[in-house]
Amino acid sequence: MTMPEHGQPWAVLRDALKQKGRKDANWRDGRTAVYVFNAGEAVAEIQKEAYAAYMSENGLGPLAFPSLAQMERDVIDMALGLLHGPEGATGAMTSGGTDSITMAIKTARDFARAKGLEPGPANIVLPQSAHLAFDKACHLMDIEVRRVPLRQDGSYQADVAAMAMACDASTLMLVGSAPNFPHGIMDPIEALGAVASAREIWLHVDACVGGYFAPFARRNGVPVPPFDFEVEGVCSISADLHKYGYAAKGASTVLFRSEALYAFMPFDLKGWSGAPMKTPTLSGTRPGGAISAAWAIMNHLGVEGYCRLQGEVCDTRERIEEGVRALGFEVLGKPLLGLIAFRHPDVHSFAIYGELYKRGWFTSVTKEPPSLHLMLSPRHADYAEDYLLDLEASLAAVRAGTAAKAEAVQVRYS
Ligand SMILES: Cc1ncc(COP(=O)(O)O)c(C=O)c1O
The missing domain is CATH 3.40.640.10 (Type I PLP-dependent aspartate aminotransferase-like (Major domain))
Incomplete structure (x- = not known):
């Protein structure tokens, strides 16, 4: 970009800024669990x-x-x-x-x-x-x-x-x-x-x-x-x-x-x-x-506000912990706060990550050992079930892909 010779009106630039964010991670609707700590609109306004x-x-x-x-x-x-x-x-x-x-x-x-x-x-x-x-x-x-x-x-x-x-x-x-x-x-x-x-x-x-x-x-x-x-x-x-x-x-x-x-x-x-x-x-x-x-x-949140928000995050983490265990994942160690990492015994976490990404989730991974990683915010309270459903679908998609590849190899060599 070269600097424009003549400045542009703010209204035009405001729209341009909005436009630029279109391909960014979709954090406002709870589908991002890294980089952003979303405590809701009221906190964001303050x-x-x-x-x-x-x-x-x-x-x-x-x-x-x-x-x-x-x-x-x-x-x-x-x-x-x-x-x-x-x-x-x-x-x-x-x-x-x-x-x-x-x-x-x-x-x-x-x-x-x-x-x-x-x-x-x-x-x-x-x-x-x-x-x-x-x-x-x-x-x-x-x-x-x-x-x-x-x-x-x-x-x-x-x-x-x-x-x-x-x-x-x-x-x-x-x-x-x-x-x-x-x-x-x-x-x-x-x-x-x-x-x-x-x-x-x-x-x-x-x-x-x-x-x-x-x-x-x-x-x-x-x-x-x-x-x-x-x-x-x-x-x-x-x-x-x-x-x-x-x-x-x-x-x-x-x-x-x-x-x-x-x-x-x-x-x-x-x-x-x-x-x-x-x-x-x-x-x-x-x-x-x-x-x-x-x-x-x-000063706005005070002890009471932080207790409420962190309580929501811990509840969400517990629900996700329970959900991922039910799908056969292993949770790493004993998380107590808002971070959680988990892996599957027979499906590679990074392949599942790719499937989740295709379904609109921007989350993170841990390298040692390869695992899925979430940093949860209060807003995730409303999205834990959606995440678990997509995690289940992603796991199934990776398994189906792996099975299809294995079948193709078998056909080719039989
Ligand atoms: C445990 C820990 N320490 C330090 C940092 C670095 O913080 P910042 O990204 O604000 O520099 C992070 C960032 O996520 C972190 O999780």
Whole structure:
């Protein structure tokens, strides 16, 4: 595209934008179970209005925009209240999970350096199921990543003993997920906390998916094991607002057990031509709308609203779990929240995925082991039965295709 010589009216462009989305994944009607967290029209309207209210303001300038600084403070205080932040715990808002994880690693690295980390390449130790954001951040910072295979007992949880063995004097961080993305399973954070405390290694909990889900699931009676600052040894937590916090995209939180740990995060420079500037996170400019929308949604939903929405997601997951088991699938581990992965003993998951895609479903897959993967939203409550019917039809279609191919081969060689 070349830039048009003369600008076009907004009415024309508005239509063009609508047109462009026609081939996108159909998330509004519940047939997408990845990328989008759909809590319904009312929540979406609040996101939009609250975002627009501070869309031009910049979180980079807390003195110019004390409104945003206060809203960020409020968001962090609410987060720490949910995640057992002890007295003095603190944090900041970032643009997303990858940003929060990157900042946590940078903070742990600078903390370790200040403590006198062994010279030579530093490393972090994490379970094989941890999000690739850790590798991305380590690539940027030249840190070695030690991925450790999961336990081989069908739990799909981190193997804490093997992770402890992988640590050495240059390990600056241990990682656990709450839950991990590929299987939706919570790692044994208490056991990781015990290793981290004994070895004096920073433990980061990646609660990007569960940070704003697990506390409410627990209030609803789900047996969520301790995973946050309640666990001794947890130094930092990443928790995304733009996932199960139902905030507009571009909103996450990175939290630290104390001011003393947080102090290693901000970047400050006086030695350049511009005005002195201190930034807490990776971004310079920080979109005011992402902060105001998160603040508004958290205050709009409150504990009661989140309990209701997360209850709906858990109910839907349970219905789907039951339905896929009835069709002969195996659910990986024991999911507790909104993610679920499952596979069939004799039909390849990726072939079933292809059939579901043809039927209008945009979902995800897990590679280890090959499985179907769903990240459920409250809106899916109305679509679980449709999904199960299409899953059954997809399974039958793959089986019929396989049988037809086998028959064709037999005819050709008989
Ligand atoms: C467990 C987990 N951690 C981190 C991330 C990265 O978050 P983002 O895509 O917001 O950078 C994700 C994304 O799905 C995730 O599931």
